[in-house]
Structure formats: C-alpha cells, structure tokens
Amino acid sequence: MRTLAKPSALKGAINAAALTAALLVAPVASALDDSKVTIDNFAFTPNVITVKPGAVVTFENHDDIPHSIVDAAGKFHSKALDTNDTFQVTFDQPGEYNYYCGLHSHMRGKVIVAP
Template identity: 50%
Template sequence: MLMLAASAGFSAVQAQEANAVVIKNFMFSPMAITVKTGATVTWKNLDGEPHTVVNDAGLFRSAALDQNETFQYKFDKPGIYKIFCGIHPNMRATITVQ
C-alpha cells in the first residue's frame, strides 16, 4: 500500500511537470503544449530579466515575474490560447486545451 501511495505521488509530480513552461533566454519553453481541460499550467522565469505571461484575448495577465518567480493559470475551457510576454512581445507560446 505504501508503494501505491508513493507511486501515486510520483505520478502527480510528473503530471505537474508536464504542465510547466520555463521562461529562459527570452523564450517560453516549450513554445506549445497541450493540456486537458481543468489543468493548471505553471510558468517559471529563469531569466535575470522580468517577464510577464499574457493571454492575447485578455483572459489573464501575470505581474512582472522576477527570476525564479512563478505564475499559474487553470484552463477550464477547451481551446487554443495564445500567450506572449507583455514586456517582450516577440516571446510567444500556444497552450492547447482539450
């Protein structure tokens, strides 16, 4: 039973990592991900410069994220969400929610 609990915890960690986007070298990585409806995506800024996470349809906008800070958003509806950095608009990514 302990093994089952441990493996369930491991799966939850893997799932969380699968919904993670790293901001590094003035890029979102990965630049495109697909998640399930109801999933929460976490962005983490690893650059020494601040960045924001902005949805082009205006659904959400993070505050400026300094190095090692994170932002999360839960995607409740299926669709294709275009993301960019409000400070560096050439930084773009796509989140597909199924």
C-alpha cells in the same frame, strides 16, 4: 474574464512570490495534469503545450530579466515575474490560448486545451 489570484495549497515548492490565477472557477485539486512552461533566454519552453481541461499550467521565469504572461485574448495576465517567480493558470475550457510576454512582446507561446 477576471484574473483571480489565490494561493495554491498544493504547491508547497512554489516560492512566496508565486502568483496564481484561475481561469473560470477551478479547484487546484486537478493538479494531476500539471504542466510547466519555463522561460529561458527570452523564450517559452515548451513553446506549445497541450493539456487536458482543468490542468494547471505553471510558468516559471529563469531569466535575469523580468517577463510576464499575457493572454492575447485578454483572459489572463501575470504581474512581472522576477527571476524564479512563478505564475499559474488553470485552464478549464478547451481551446487554444495564445500568450506573449508583456515586456518583450516578440516572445510568444501557446497552450492548447483538449480533452
């Protein structure tokens, strides 16, 4: 699966460095189910998040150190996110997505996509 980067028109608040990735082809209009995972103190919070298919999950780094989001199954990965950078993934397919930080691989989190 290729990670597709595209700007998000609905996310005006996101800074210009924001990165958007879509899992499968999904309109960002499904943003009603929006969920956010923040990175503070080298941890993803919430650590496990459950969303509905089509949800957009935004990852935001609040640390002074860059982090990245890498799917353990290789379906998506972000660039290194500097402080306050964000990365978005649209989850269309139900399932469990285990991810980790590509720079600090002891940092792990999970997105559960269930109808």
